[in-house]
Amino acid sequence: MAEIIPLHPTPQPQPQLEPLWREAVGDVLRRTRHDRGERLxxxxxxxGVSPQYLSEMERGLKEPSSEMLAAVAGALELTLLDLAAAVAADLLPAAPTGTVRNAA
Structure with a gap:
């Protein structure tokens, strides 16, 4: 007996992809800069980086070196640990209802 194949298969939900590290770092850098009211x-x-390069970092288009990250973080008065912790906090899944997430 032949298998019946529907003409319009039911679309399967796409798995939620995690952002790339460079995208998550860029989001934190941009948010911090905006919170400080600073222009790019x-x-x-x-x-000490070009505005174009910083813009590309913030948009997650560049994979910056640790030196570049340290320079931009320092300009925003963040340590690399502050930056990494903020990125990690953004990447953590939402806490279940009734629990408190530790804000680091």
Whole structure:
């Protein structure tokens, strides 16, 4: 007996993909810069990187070196540990209802 194949198969839900590390880092850098009320050009100048490169970092298009991350984080008054902790907190799944997430 032949198998029946539907013409329009039921779409399967796509698994939620985790963001790339560079995208998550870029989100934290941009959010921190905005929270501080700084313009991209100001933060770029303070960190010694070009505004274009900082923009690409914030958009997750560049895989910055540890030196670049340290320079930009320092310009935003963050340590590398602060930056990594903020990225990790963003990547943690939401806590179940009734529990408190530890804000580091």
């Amino acid at each position: 050009a100001d933060t770029a100048r303070q960190s």
